[in-house]
Amino acid sequence: MKRLLPVLPALWLAAFVLLPVILTLKISLSTPATAQPPYLPVLDWSAGIEGWGSFLEALDFTNFETLASDALYRDAALSSVTLAAIATTILALIGTPIALAMARAPERWQPRLVALLIVPFWTSFLIRIYAWIAILKPEGLLSAGLMKLGLIARPLEILNSQGAVLIGLTYAYLPFMVLPLYAVLTKLDPRLPEAAADLGAGPTRVFWTVTLPLARPGLTAGALLCFVPMVGEFIIPDLLGGSDTLMLGRVLWSEFFSNRDWPLASAVAILVLVLVVGPLILFREDEAPEREARR
Amino acid sequence: MASTHAPGPAGLLTCAGLGKRFGAHAAVTDLDLTLQPGEFVCLLGPSGCGKSTLLRLIAGFETPSTGTIRLGGADITADPPHRRPVNMMFQSYALFPHLSVAANLAYGLSGLGRAARQARVDELLRLVRLDGFGPRRPDTLSGGQRQRVALARALARAPQVLLLDEPLGALDRALREETQGELRALQRRLGTSFIVVTHDPAEALALADRIGVMEGGRLVQIGDGASLYERPANRFVAGLLGDVNLIPGRVRDRDPGGLTRLDTALGPLRARGAAAGEGVIALRPERIALSRAPSGDGTDLPGQVVETTYLGDRVRLRVRLADGTVWRVSAPADAEAPAVGETVHLSYPPERAWLMPAAG
Numbered sequence: 001m002k003r004l005l006p007v008l009p010a011l012w013l014a015a016f017v018l019l020p021v022i023l024t025l026k027i028s029l030s031t032p033a034t035a036q037p038p039y040l041p042v043l044d045w046s047a048g049i050e051g052w053g054s055f056l057e058a059l060d061f062t063n064f065e066t067l068a069s070d071a072l073y074r075d076a077a078l079s080s081v082t083l084a085a086i087a088t089t090i091l092a093l094i095g096t097p098i099a100l101a102m103a104r105a106p107e108r109w110q111p112r113l114v115a116l117l118i119v120p121f122w123t124s125f126l127i128r129i130y131a132w133i134a135i136l137k138p139e140g141l142l143s144a145g146l147m148k149l150g151l152i153a154r155p156l157e158i159l160n161s162q163g164a165v166l167i168g169l170t171y172a173y174l175p176f177m178v179l180p181l182y183a184v185l186t187k188l189d190p191r192l193p194e195a196a197a198d199l200g201a202g203p204t205r206v207f208w209t210v211t212l213p214l215a216r217p218g219l220t221a222g223a224l225l226c227f228v229p230m231v232g233e234f235i236i237p238d239l240l241g242g243s244d245t246l247m248l249g250r251v252l253w254s255e256f257f258s259n260r261d262w263p264l265a266s267a268v269a270i271l272v273l274v275l276v277v278g279p280l281i282l283f284r285e286d287e288a289p290e291r292e293a294r295r
Numbered sequence: 296m297a298s299t300h301a302p303g304p305a306g307l308l309t310c311a312g313l314g315k316r317f318g319a320h321a322a323v324t325d326l327d328l329t330l331q332p333g334e335f336v337c338l339l340g341p342s343g344c345g346k347s348t349l350l351r352l353i354a355g356f357e358t359p360s361t362g363t364i365r366l367g368g369a370d371i372t373a374d375p376p377h378r379r380p381v382n383m384m385f386q387s388y389a390l391f392p393h394l395s396v397a398a399n400l401a402y403g404l405s406g407l408g409r410a411a412r413q414a415r416v417d418e419l420l421r422l423v424r425l426d427g428f429g430p431r432r433p434d435t436l437s438g439g440q441r442q443r444v445a446l447a448r449a450l451a452r453a454p455q456v457l458l459l460d461e462p463l464g465a466l467d468r469a470l471r472e473e474t475q476g477e478l479r480a481l482q483r484r485l486g487t488s489f490i491v492v493t494h495d496p497a498e499a500l501a502l503a504d505r506i507g508v509m510e511g512g513r514l515v516q517i518g519d520g521a522s523l524y525e526r527p528a529n530r531f532v533a534g535l536l537g538d539v540n541l542i543p544g545r546v547r548d549r550d551p552g553g554l555t556r557l558d559t560a561l562g563p564l565r566a567r568g569a570a571a572g573e574g575v576i577a578l579r580p581e582r583i584a585l586s587r588a589p590s591g592d593g594t595d596l597p598g599q600v601v602e603t604t605y606l607g608d609r610v611r612l613r614v615r616l617a618d619g620t621v622w623r624v625s626a627p628a629d630a631e632a633p634a635v636g637e638t639v640h641l642s643y644p645p646e647r648a649w650l651m652p653a654a655g
């Protein structure tokens with residue numbers, strides 16, 4: 001049993017990550033067909049080696065060529081990555097002061113503050129995003145409030161724009177940025193900022209030269225936890241973004257459900273995977289030399 | 296010799312009526328302390344006595360509830376830590392783990408130009424004998440090396456007062472004794488005023504010009520090691536600095552020699568010092584003379600040896616006296632020590648016994 005234990009995660013990953021990726025990759029190399037399943041080729045197990053041969057011959061990269069040549073997919077990819085990057089940056093800017101305030105709050109308050117951050121998650125994600133429609137629509141809370149205050153004359157046309165998507169992304173992913181940062185900041189030795197202040201550094205310099213560099217693992221983890229799922233996000237751009245917002249999640253959805261083009265949808269899925277694995281590898285290599293130096 | 300009651304007209308650092316409360320808990324109460332330029336003061340006391348809080352008040356990490364702190368004539372009570380010309384060496388060193396040794400030392404030197412900063416860092420590395428360690432990360436250093444980096448970093452800005460919180464606490468015993476000497480020599484050479492917090496009486500005696508003993512948030516006595524050892528203010532101070540026999544009694548009168556006479560369970564005894572009503576005589580074990588035969592003048596106290604411990608240079612004995620109390624006696628090892636069960640006669644020079652008030 002004990003010897004099996006380290007194997008279990010590997011089995012889990014193989015069954016629920018590696019295998020689906022291989023299947024998706026296979027479908028992305030297929031051709032759409034009006035059939036069941038809706039793609040060709042289908043492996044003929046009874047034909048043995050020959051069956052494998054003809055199966056592999058029928059696979060090609062047509063779908064990826066489509067992705068590369070059709071501006072729609074390029075724009076969707078670019079827009080997904082851009083929106084996710086902007087939202088991640090906003091989250092870092094908002095999340096860091098929140099996490100700092102939480103970590104510096106009196107200890108008996110901290111569990112309550114963490115709970116406050118998580119409580120919204122007890123409501124369905126879909127309902128919370130729908131609620132944002134009510135807030136952002138022209139006759140919604142935001143416009144009505146601002147007009148009452150006399151700050152704007154006409155209702156805002158923010159719903160169905162990229163701005164609304166950014167608001168939705170920032171709102172929905174805030175805990176994923178704050179919690180890893182908070183976890184790192186609570187473990188930060190309070191004497192380190194004190195020592196910096198003792199050596200003549202004002203609060204701003206203490207933050208930039210001591211607190212932030214030491215909180216970097218939390219910031220990196222938070223950024224990845226937000227950026228990676230945001231690139232493939234579907235619900236938020238679909239509900240808040242209107243028809244103008246092109247994101248890979250929506251493209252994938254429409255290829256799969258509207259066009260019933262499973263192979264192309266699979267190719268988009270592979271593209272999303274590549275886009276999010278990129279930064280993961282980048283950050284790993286960024287952290288590696290530091291770990292070397294520590295030894 | 297620095298005197299207990301007249302710390303000089305204008306000290307470098309003066310704490311007056313300093314107090315700090317955390318909720319209902321009074322960490323420091325009504326504390327007066329004056330530090331002279333170039334002086335080495337140790338704050339001695341058990342954990343929770345308020346000595347670290349006092350250090351943090353002086354550094355500016357805590358705001359006092361009452362009282363003022365003046366440095367070189369200026370009131371710094373309300374100044375934030377980064378504006379105070381004092382520096383602190385932290386107990387756990389608090390070296391910045393993400394910066395090299397050189398960058399740690401240079402952190403406080405941001406006001407200097409690049410070349411001047413580099414020169415100062417090199418000077419500091421030489422000062423603590425860490426030449427060539429500049430590019431290393433703190434976590435690649437040994438405990439003793441980290442301690443020296445912390446000391447050098449705290450000295451980088453040439454503070455008027457250096458605060459050291461248990462600076463040798465994390466070192467092993469042999470290294471600690473060696474480092475005590477170095478720290479003392481360094482302080483003499485730089486002429487910087489040091490305030491060291493420690494819970495180790497031997498360390499305080501080895502390092503300090505003056506020792507301030509703290510108990511329950513109060514500074515109960517401050518003076519040089521000898522005056523604290525010979526003339527402790529109360530039982531706590533007497534016990535903190537070494538073995539002591541405490542003999543309670545009632546003050547009767549003064550003898551012609553200026554010594555105070557007390558009635559005790561052992562009969563009339565004499566001691567130096569003054570007290571009214573109830574008093575306690577503090578008598579150090581090594582002040583007691585021990586003989587097998589009575590002296591004949593009737594002042595010596597007979598007792599029975601209960602236990603002897605050979606310590607190489609000394610022999611420690613426990614002797615039960617007539618009233619049932621047991622005294623600790625420390626005798627030179629060269630004399631032939633009495634055996635357990637033997638009857639001995641104890642005497643002491645009354646001017647070497649110290650009378651304290653019974654309360655406290």
